Amino acid sequence: MARLRAIPSWQITLGVALLALGFLIAAQLASEGPRVRYTTQERTPLVETANELQSQQDELKNTILQLRAQIQAVEGQGPGSADLVRQLNAELQDARIAAGLIALTGPGIVLQLEDSKAPVPPDGNQSDYLVGSRDIRTVVEQLWGAGAEAIAVNGERITPTSAIIDVGSSLLVNSAYLTPPYQVTALGPPALYDELGASPGFVDFVRARSEGYGIRVSLAEPDSVDMPAFVGTMTLRYSRPLASPSAGPSTAPSGTPGG
Amino acid sequence: MHRRSSQLTIAAVAAILGVLVVIQLRSQAGPTGLAQLSSQDLTVLVANLNARNDQLRRETSLLQAELTTLQTNRSRGDASVDEITADLHRVRAYAGLDPVGGPGVAISIRGAIDGAGVEVLINELRNAGAEAISVGGVRVVTGVVITGAPGTSKVDGVALGVAFDLDAIGAPDKLTGSLTRSGGVIAQLAATQPDVEVTVTPMDRLELPATTRSLVPAHGRPRL
Numbered sequence: 100m101a102r103l104r105a106i107p108s109w110q111i112t113l114g115v116a117l118l119a120l121g122f123l124i125a126a127q128l129a130s131e132g133p134r135v136r137y138t139t140q141e142r143t144p145l146v147e148t149a150n151e152l153q154s155q156q157d158e159l160k161n162t163i164l165q166l167r168a169q170i171q172a173v174e175g176q177g178p179g180s181a182d183l184v185r186q187l188n189a190e191l192q193d194a195r196i197a198a199g200l201i202a203l204t205g206p207g208i209v210l211q212l213e214d215s216k217a218p219v220p221p222d223g224n225q226s227d228y229l230v231g232s233r234d235i236r237t238v239v240e241q242l243w244g245a246g247a248e249a250i251a252v253n254g255e256r257i258t259p260t261s262a263i264i265d266v267g268s269s270l271l272v273n274s275a276y277l278t279p280p281y282q283v284t285a286l287g288p289p290a291l292y293d294e295l296g297a298s299p300g301f302v303d304f305v306r307a308r309s310e311g312y313g314i315r316v317s318l319a320e321p322d323s324v325d326m327p328a329f330v331g332t333m334t335l336r337y338s339r340p341l342a343s344p345s346a347g348p349s350t351a352p353s354g355t356p357g358g
Numbered sequence: 359m360h361r362r363s364s365q366l367t368i369a370a371v372a373a374i375l376g377v378l379v380v381i382q383l384r385s386q387a388g389p390t391g392l393a394q395l396s397s398q399d400l401t402v403l404v405a406n407l408n409a410r411n412d413q414l415r416r417e418t419s420l421l422q423a424e425l426t427t428l429q430t431n432r433s434r435g436d437a438s439v440d441e442i443t444a445d446l447h448r449v450r451a452y453a454g455l456d457p458v459g460g461p462g463v464a465i466s467i468r469g470a471i472d473g474a475g476v477e478v479l480i481n482e483l484r485n486a487g488a489e490a491i492s493v494g495g496v497r498v499v500t501g502v503v504i505t506g507a508p509g510t511s512k513v514d515g516v517a518l519g520v521a522f523d524l525d526a527i528g529a530p531d532k533l534t535g536s537l538t539r540s541g542g543v544i545a546q547l548a549a550t551q552p553d554v555e556v557t558v559t560p561m562d563r564l565e566l567p568a569t570t571r572s573l574v575p576a577h578g579r580p581r582l
Contacts, residue, residue: 109364109368113368113371116368116375117371119375120375120378123375123378123379142397145397145400145404146392146400148404149400149403149407150392152404152407152408152411153407156411159414159415162418163418166418169425170425170428170445173425173428173429174438174441174442174445176432183437183439184438187442187446191449194449194453195449197449197453197455197573197574198449199453201581204580205578236477236481240477240503243501244505248501248576248578249575250500257500258500259452259453259454259500260452260488260489261484262485264481264485266402266403267394267395267396268394269394269395271403271406273410274406274410276403286577288577330414331410331414332414332416333417333449333453334413334416334420334448335451335452335460335489336489337527338458338489338527340450341458341459341565
């Protein structure tokens with residue numbers, strides 16, 4: 100008892116500080132969490148380069164959107180030979196919509212996919228518990244199958260040339276870097292929600308990934324969804340259009356959508 | 359003496375404590391998620407960002423030139439029919455509304471492959487820069503998916519059977535290299551579907567048909 104009282108106050112202070120240190124180390128280790136972090140020195144310039152390239156990309160995208168709007172405006176006010184120009188512009192507008200170059204709004208659904216919060220068992224594979232490119236591709240394919248007319252993942256419009264690939268535990272879509280949670284927005288007929296829910300492929304996917312590994316899949320049906328335009332190049336470097344005997348299926352001079 | 363060393367110990371502990379608090383706060387602040395990527399992944403990311411930015415730069419100068427021509431024509435009272443027609447062809451070819459020709463690869467698939475296997479090949483082709491793709495003579499545009507169990511895969515509802523071709527236009531060497539590299543998609547396919555034989559042939563010229571789909575959404579309106 101006498102000894103206990105004899106503990107100097109600095110020892111108590113030190114004890115408390117060491118206790119706090121222990122907690123912080125534990126918190127630090129815990130926050131390293133499932134997604135591994137690396138801290139080697141050669142990474143720093145790479146991270147800086149990547150950040151810089153991403154902000155360049157944002158600027159370029161803005162420039163392209165502005166230029167497109169200006170071009171559309173000028174094309175739309177062609178003077179003189181009005182009928183031909185008007186028809187060409189109507190066809191061009193349809194082609195642009197078909198190619199995903201025009202932002203749309205309409206009925207649709209939003210699917211959100213998030214990494215699992217379930218603990219990975221000792222014999223489990225870490226990557227099974229994260230949302231990967233295969234998951235997103237499956238969801239996109241299932242949505243097309245259910246009748247979706249336009250799809251975007253975290254703001255990147257899916258086009259005929261869009262690849263969806265893994266980079267670490269994140270994704271590249273149209274070569275844009277996307278991180279979870281992933282929101283897959285689909286525009287389509289009002290029956291889209293029911294069609295998707297009735298698709299055996301989608302049901303199997305949810306069962307395998309959600310029930311099997313705790314991947315969190317949620318579905319929302321807002322009043323309307325906003326579909327971003329594809330901002331990228333559609334310049335073909337290897338393909339040349341072939342002279343087609345018919346004008347093609349979609350160029351009937353129908354009433355243009357208001358825009 | 360005793361007092362001094364104890365003060366030093368506390369100072370040292372406090373310093374470590376401070377550093378740890380800062381590290382902890384910083385590690386939770388990274389919004390881009392780049393911190394969780396390895397050097398190798400970062401290299402892939404930087405290469406992809408560079409490629410995309412180069413494309414965007416080319417597109418910017420192309421659009422800038424187009425705008426200048428259109429504005430010049432307008433100031434002259436010219437209707438720019440040629441420019442609008444060129445633009446129309448470019449966009450229709452990209453979307454798959456017109457047939458296209460060019461170099462690329464012909465991929466012969468023999469055996470009972472499933473729809474997902476064909477989709478994996480298509481995704482890899484797109485990643486390697488394929489500009490236009492067709493499966494069993496059907497142009498793969500937005501909305502077209504290949505589905506079905508091994509041997510019963512279908513494109514747009516049409517059965518592909520156990521012998522069909524997958525054609526892609528793009529740089530033949532790049533497309534071939536990306537598909538056939540060790541550990542690549544064809545190697546993975548061989549491991550999971552060993553009965554399927556996939557042969558890639560570089561081609562000087564291929565012709566791909568137009569889609570029969572309209573591709574104009576019936577349910578969306580342009581957002582202004």
